[in-house]
Amino acid sequence: MGSKVISNAKEFYNILRSLQDEGRNDPCTFEEDIQMLKTNGDRIPVLNMYCGNQSVFICEKAESNVPKMNEPEDQLMTETSNCTDGDEADDDGDYVAADCDASALQTELVPEPLTIMKARQLLSWYTLSQNVNVSAVENNPALHPLWVRCDMSDPAGTAWFGAETVCMGNKVSGVKLHSVTCKGSTVDKKSLITLDELKQEHKRRCHPSSCFQMAIKGSARFLLLGSTVVENTLIKSQSSVTVDFKWSHVESILETPPLSSTATLNIKVACGEMRSPMFEMYRELEFLQTLADGLRTGETEWMEPLESASAVNLTKAFLEELQNTAKTPQDQTAKPAETTKLKSEKDDPIFNSLLERGDLDFVEQLWVRMRKSVISYQDIGDCLKLVTEALRYGDIKPWIHRDSSSSLSKLILQSYHKQIDHVSLTGLTPVHMLLEMGLDKMRKDYINYLIGEELTTLNHLCYYLSTDVDLQEQVIRLRKLHHLLEIILTCSTFLGLPYDRLFLLTQSCLQHYKTYPYDENHEFKLQIKPALISHFYQKEHPVVWGVEVSSGNGAREVRTSLQLSDRPLVDHIIFDTDYTNETVNGGSEDPAFFSTMVCCGLANFA
Structure with a gap:
């Protein structure tokens, strides 16, 4: 035996x-x-x-579908049914056999x-x-x-x-x-x-x-932001902010964490939620991503236009406005144009954003109009043709930011000297030009907020602002920057975190995204003092509360330990x-x- x-x-x-x-x-x-x-x-x-x-x-x-130990790999591959990839197969519509459905269910x-x-x-x-x-x-x-x-x-x-x-x-x-x-x-x-x-x-x-020599430690997790229940209706959210507390000298089960606890925020923010202060910027970013996807795949699913007027008519009206402005005395040129621009933009909710700028140049204003109205490649080509012809014939002399890097900005600089290169607005060239315009504008939006709030410096943003990489990589880095701002504004708007915590969080996010790929499921950590969020948790119930008794060393x-949770910790x-x-x-x-x-x-x- x-x-x-x-x-x-x-x-x-x-x-x-x-x-x-x-x-x-x-x-x-x-x-x-x-x-x-x-x-x-x-x-x-x-x-x-x-x-x-x-x-x-x-x-x-x-x-039943788990391979046995020590079986040859080729035999395992033969015996493993394609049904294990049921999710992908269902999406492609390749098969709907009953035995495959059963196997797909079994894997879940x-x-x-x-x-x-x-x-x-x-x-x-x-x-x-x-x-x-x-x-x-x-x-x-x-x-x-x-x-x-x-x-x-x-x-x-x-x-x-x-x-x-x-x-x-x-x-x-x-x-x-x-x-x-x-x-x-x-x-x-x-x-x-x-x-x-x-x-x-x-x-x-x-x-x-x-x-x-027993030691007793307490821990607790509270949900500060996430899915909520209102009048017995669950309002789901892909974003969540939780806080983990740890403290010593536990006196009773389910006691509230003392203010002497250590506290760590766990921040996971999904982009595109309507309650986010970045929602309008997200819609702008989605249009930018649509252009990038079109360049990459050759196919584009155009978004619903936000303007009733066509892209061509909006562009014509914009150019006529500039021409009329140019006829006024030179010392009055800038001010009326700026006033008109701000009024037209503020009339639209798209500009009611925390990242609103009052210094949009010609290319950026053109991007705003086109991105709200373009519904085809033809629209893009026709609009840019109107602009290049106006530049070539000297009908307009628009101003642009010195650090603008788009192809259209370079043409505008050439127009100052009446020497404009010929641009063939055929194929994907107009899409390429419009994507550059959007990248330029949105990068400045993000820089304006981060620098204005003194959350970082231009030196720390070099990775995100580089134009030395291809356009697809530039879009990826812009999405990272957008996600960073979603995180910062969530913590600022909903949690009211002070400047020093927002600064530290910004640096942490910037450093993370220099190394790791874009991931909305990543949880960013931030140490805070419990007093900063005491009004959020002291009258709430924890989602997890724990106490641990320990003895011995190493x-x-x-x-x-004991864990009390609002849902079971055991899944089987x-x-x-x-x-x-x-x-x-x-x-x-x-x-x-x-x-x-x-x-x-x-x-x-x-």
């Missing part, structure tokens, strides 16, 4: 070791019905508390747990394989932590079992054994475990010599509850919380 157990432990170790060494993250099966995979702990909420982004092994009930199922007995067996094999004191067990290198999904069939309601090695030097000296127990949501605070009961649970699991530290169990996630904390004075407790014990190898 003992040799059989050792043999099973060795086999289990070898499979885990191969997953660890090969660097593959695709799942495999073990003993026909167990799925094993390697992932990062921060991808699973309940494990993130202990593992962070550390690599871990996950064991769960196998799905939540992970399934193993029985408590099987989970304990896997943990015992993991522990035996790491214990050099057990006969016939070699001095194996340490494995990643192992976590097993459980079906909560035991009296404690265990949802996870975990094990991780403890090392002294290069030698494994023991393992930490974890258990995660869960309870469904309740509004009855009296049914929750008390702080004293949590301490007693910790003492029961830790070594007596270290229990008298690798031998033992922790016992369906909890019975009378409360829905969307309305539980939106329309109830007493919120419902799911309870998750993580206990840890240290097993030393003699």
Whole structure:
């Protein structure tokens, strides 16, 4: 019997070791019905508390389409159905077969747990394989932590079992054994475990010599901005701003974080939401992106025009306005033109923006008119033809900013000397010229705000303002700059953050986007003082509240924690509850919380 157990432990170790060494993250099966995979702990909420982004092994009930361990790769490719790409196939309309639909549905199922007995067996094999004191067990290198999904069939309601090695030097000296127990949501605070009961649970699991040095830490997360419930109706938002608090000296369960806490904002902002102060600028950016996509793909889906007049008529009227202005005395030329420009722009809501400028030059004013009215390539060509002819015949002598870099700006500079290069307004050339005009104008809009608010300097914007890269890359960098401003204005408008925090956030975003691709799902972090947002959270309920009791030091530290959350932290169990996630904390004075407790014990190898 003992040799059989050792043999099973060795086999289990070898499979885990191969997953660890090969660097593959695709799942495999073990003993026909167990799925094993390697992932990062921060991808699973309940494990993130202990593992962070550390690599871990996950064991769960196998799905039928998961390949078996040690099968040849070409055989796996043959046996894997194309239905696993069901989402893409459905989008393309390639097939609608019933068996493919079933397979696509299967890939979306939540992970399934193993029985408590099987989970304990896997943990015992993991522990035996790491214990050099057990006969016939070699001095194996340490494995990643192992976590097993459980079906909560035991009296404690265990949802996870975990094990991780403890090392002294290069030698494994023991393992930490974890258990995660869960309870469904309740509004009855009296049914929750008390702080004293949590301490007693910790003492029961830790070594007596270290229990008298217990440390207690609190944590909480509040939602400051995101999806909200108004009169039992969920208003969804892709943007969210949450704040994480951490503090010591916890006195009671669900206590409000003290002002001495450390606080970190987690900022994720999606562009294009109507409540954003940048919404009008976003619409302008979308038109710019339409032009860029047209140059890249050869196809353009034109946006609905914002003006009833045609692009050509708007351009003609603009040129006639300039010609009439030119007939006035020279010392009165600039002022009337500026007055007319501001009036015409302010009449339209598109200019009612925090980034509104009063110094739009000729090219920028032309861009504004064209981008609100253009609906075809022909429109662009006809409008630019009118402008180039007016320049060539000296009908207009418009002013432009010195640092303008578009092709049309260069033609205007040449017109000052009555030497204009011939431009063939055929093919994609007009689109190319209009895209340059928009890039020039919007870059100045963003610079005007960032520099005007003293949030950065031109030196720090060089990457975003460079015209040495192709137009597609310029558009990407402009989108990054737009996203940065969405973030800054969200924190300024909705949270009222002071200048020093906005300055720090601006620098962080600028530095991030110099290295990383555009990503609206990225969470930007910002340290703040709790007093700055106390009016947001002190009368609100947390979405997550936690307390942790710990003792010991370093690798031998033992922790016992409790997490109370507005939704379950375990994704493989369906909890019975009378409360829905969307309305539980939106329309109830007493919120419902799911309870998750993580206990840890240290097993030393003699």
